[in-house]
Amino acid sequence: MVASAFTSSAVTRVAKVARVASSCATCVLPLARIATVVVGGVVAVGAVPMVLSAMGFTATGIASSSIAAKMMSAAAIANGGGVAPGSLVATLQSLGATGLSGLTKFILGSTGSAIAAGIARFY
Template identity: 60%
Template sequence: MNPNIIKAAIGGGVATGVALVAAPLIVGAMGFTAAGISAGSIAAKMMSAAAIANGGGVAAGSIVAVLQSIGAAGLSFVAKVGLAFVCGPVGALIGLKIP
C-alpha cells in the first residue's frame, strides 16, 4: 500500500479525533458548563457584552447561546460531522508533510 495514503489517513484520523475531544473541553474551560455560565469567566464577559448589545438579553442563535448549548449538552451530531469534514482533510494534508 502507498505510504502517502497511510500517512494521510492517520493524519486525518488524529486531527478529527483531537478536534472532537478538544472542542467541548475548550468550551468548558471558557466557562460554558452544564450548570450554566461560570461567574468571572470568559463566558460571563461574553454574555455581559452580548446582553448589553441586545438591550438586556442574549439573542437565540448568537455565539454565546451556541457555546452555552455546547457546554450544557455537548456537540450535536451535525457539529461533529462538520468538524470531521473540516479537520479530516486538514489533518490528511499535515500527515502527508510528515517524513
C-alpha cells in the same frame, strides 16, 4: 467453456492490476499519513467540548468570572439587557449544556481530518 474463459481472463486482469499497484510506491498512502488524518478528526471532536468548558460554557450554565461570562455581559449590553436567541453566546452555551449533536461531530471530525491531511502533505 465460456464461464471458464471469462474467469480465466478476469483472474489475469486482476493479477495485472495487483502487480502494477504493488510496484507503484506512490499509489498507497503511508500509514503514518492515514493515522494523522484519523487523529486530526478525533482531536477536533474531543477538543471542542473541553475548550467550551474551559471558556466557562458548562452543563450547569455560564461559570462566573469566566470568558463566557464576559462574552454574555458584552452581548447583553449590546442587545439592551438580554442575550439574543441564536447569538454566538446562546449557541455556545447550548453546546456547553447539551453537548455536540451527531451532525456537529461529523462536521468537526471532517474539518479536523481535512486540516490534518493538509498539514500531513508537507511531511
